[in-house]
Amino acid sequence: MLIGDVARRSGVSTRMLRHYDALGLVRPTGRTVGGYREYSAEDVRRIFHVESLRSLGLSLKQVGRALEDPAFTPSDLVSDLVRQTEDRLAREQELLERLRAIDASAPTDWQGVLRIVELMRQLNSTSAAHRQRAVLSRPEDAPVPAELLAGAVLTESDPHVAGALRWALARSGGDGVATLHAGMHSEDVGIRRRAVLAIAEIPEAPGATAVLTDALGDPDPTVRRHAALALGRQGVAAAVPTLISMVVEGANDVDAAEVLGMLSLDPGCTDRIMTALVDELAAPTADSATRIRLTQALVEIAGTTAQEVLGQLAHDEDGAVALVASALFGVLKERSLEGQADEHS
Template identity: 85%
Template sequence: MLIGDVARRSGVSARMLRHYDALGLVRPTGRTVGGYREYSAADVRRIFHVESLRSLGLSLKQIGRALEDPAFTPSALVSDLIRQTEDRLAREKELLERLRAIDASTPTDWQEVLRIVELLRELTSTSAARRQQAVLAPPENASVPAELLAEAVLTESDPHVAGALRWALARSGGDGVATLRAATNSEDAGIRRRAVLAIAGMPEAPGAVEVLAHALGDPDTTVRRHAALALGRQGVVAAVPTLVSMVVEGSNDVDATEVLGTLSLDPGCTDLITTALVDELAAPTADSATRIRLAQALVELAGTTARKVLRQLTHDDDSDVALVATALVEVLKERYLDNR
């Protein structure tokens, strides 16, 4: 078979076939009387073998070794190819994210594009101070797209930079919730925590409450607590069980108590919250410290039931609880006098 026929049937150009011949990779078995290359069926099969290995990313040198050396084992080379491909995909993903960020900023000229590129470079700096500066004082006329801020907040480990990112995201006016919503389904609890904490900073954004409500069922305790505090501040009653558990466990209990107090101003929530706290007070597993925290939560609630329970606690069998309850009753009396 002449080179033109081989090129048509194999899809490999005649120029590439001549290159294979020059490298000794696929040499035609014979020549015609006129000196033209003549390929046998075995030669054509070898061409397809070469093309198959090229499709895996092997260089022509590596292909020649693979086809000629019977002792050559593919395992190490394939492992290298996997690593190289993963590195390339990571670089391509990073490039894609940069292009999307530039597109989201709707640049009107190349100067704006360059400013966004500079901003992106600063946000990926190894220096936390430079990353924070990029968020708080971006290059002139380079507003930070919400999508870019959302992506950055999901990977930021420095608490100060993360706080700046959440602050900027909440004020960006863009739709960063969509990116954060997807992150709440991540297998990485750390990413879910960052996503929910960021959404908690902009609870009035479209879809934010829905995402936070879903997060109340997250398997990670910290995610649930972030969501409960944000929802409670928005008056969402579904947050009450998690907020009460925070008081019981002594985790951000001061914040949880404050939010429960605000929720109790709604007459429809007062009895629900009071009953939940009283039930925990009576739990056999509640130790002295836990019952004191619950008493401190009761003093913040609206309604007469909470005050009645506190007065009962002044006679509690646990002297520490009784002492704290007595002091809290006095606090309530002072509040009453101040409000007269």
Template identity: 85%
Template sequence: MGDLTNGLSLKQIGRALEDPAFAPSALVGDLIRWTEDRLAREQELLERLRAIDASAPTGWQGVLRIVELMRELNSTSAARRQQAVLARSEGVSVPTELLAGAVLTESDPHVAGALRWALARAGGDGVAALDAGAHSEDVDIRRRAVLAIAEMPEAPGATALLADALGDPDTTVRRHAALALGRRGVAAAVPTLVGMVVEGSNDVDAAEVLGTLSHNPGCTDRITSALVDELAAPTADSATRIRLIQALVELTGSTAQEVLRQLAHDDDHAVALVASALVGVLEERSPQDQADEGS
């Protein structure tokens, strides 16, 4: 029957119908696929034109630059895509929708980082452009959306979207959201951050963010209690307890320090050694440091 990717003429369809071995369902199926492909290409073109229109171009140079950027972002070369983002001309407004769409589809980590950087500095409503991605059925798209939103701390609506992401079924999405929210001082991130320390996933970053959150008077006791509960859990092995101890040392307040002093006499020799060493570090801190932590 030939290749239907470019469509069939009526004459070709007539010849197919005269073939005794012809199955009508095969022709219909091929026509459906051809039509779907054509619609997808036209939808992509429509979205590109809308992205250009959204930038409110006032001259041909701006339009042509955006068209060229679109072409470069579709390159098969990751290096070329990254260069296109980093070398975009100053004074040429790049549509937020264009950058957001590229962020959500980019798989190369270096290019993705450059795109997030550009999107965070592009102005416009980048969070709104990422909203659909944050609720996509594709988990990779949701991960990219949350990472991009995390780099726009001042953008309206960013915190609300990240808070929604704390309930995402994907662990990675929840962890990205928790780190970003914790840096914003949102206490709702505490359970996820503590879980990251327990599981050993980005536990150093999680512990640092918990330390930042502990400067909020309402969070200090909550974080300390959560870490102590995990230390006493029957399933906590030596490595897990040591990670929890390292998180405790990041916290402000006297309660965490007292817990560390008690753990310096723990039955687990490795845990006791680490706790004892960290108690020594705390005691060597200057009085000014201690005053700052208690304020």
């Protein structure tokens, strides 16, 4: 079979076939009377072997070794190719993210593009101070894509830089929730924690409430607590069970009690909160410290029921609980009398 026929049937150009011949990869076994290359069926099969190995990413040198060297083990080669391909994909993914960030900024000139590229470079600095300055020193007339800031938030481990990024994200004019939402599905708990903190600071962004509500079911308690505090401040009653648990466990219990107080301003939520607090106070597993925290939380709750419960707890068998309840009962009573005086003045 002449070289032209082989090229048509194999899809390999005549130029490449001559190159294979020159390298010794596929040498035609015969020549015509006129000196033209003549390929046998075995030669054509070898061409297909070469093309198959090239499709895996092997260099022509590696292809030659694979076909000729019996000591050239496929497993080692494939493992190397896997690592090389993963590295290449990571680089291309990074490039894709950069291009998307630039595209999201809708630059009108190359100066805008260069500003975004420079910010990306600065955010990759090994110095936390440099990264923080890069975020805080952006001029007002140089908007930063929310998606870029959101992506940086998810990977930033320094708390000061992360705070600056969340601040910039909140005032960026974009929401970035889609990027942060993707972070909420990460197996890395650190990424999920950073994502929920950032979403909590842009509660008005479309989709933020739904993402935070989903986060109440996160396996990590810290993620659940951040979500509950943010939702409670928005008046979302679904946060109540987690907030009650925070008081019981002593995890940001003061913040949780304050948010429960805000939620109790809604009459439809007051009974739910009071029932949960009273049930926890009566739980046989509740120790003295836990009951004191629950007692302290009662002072934040709107309505007269909390005051009545505090009055009962002032006579509790646990002296420490009774002492705290008595003091808080006095505070609520004095507050009530001041309110009545204001009404009559």
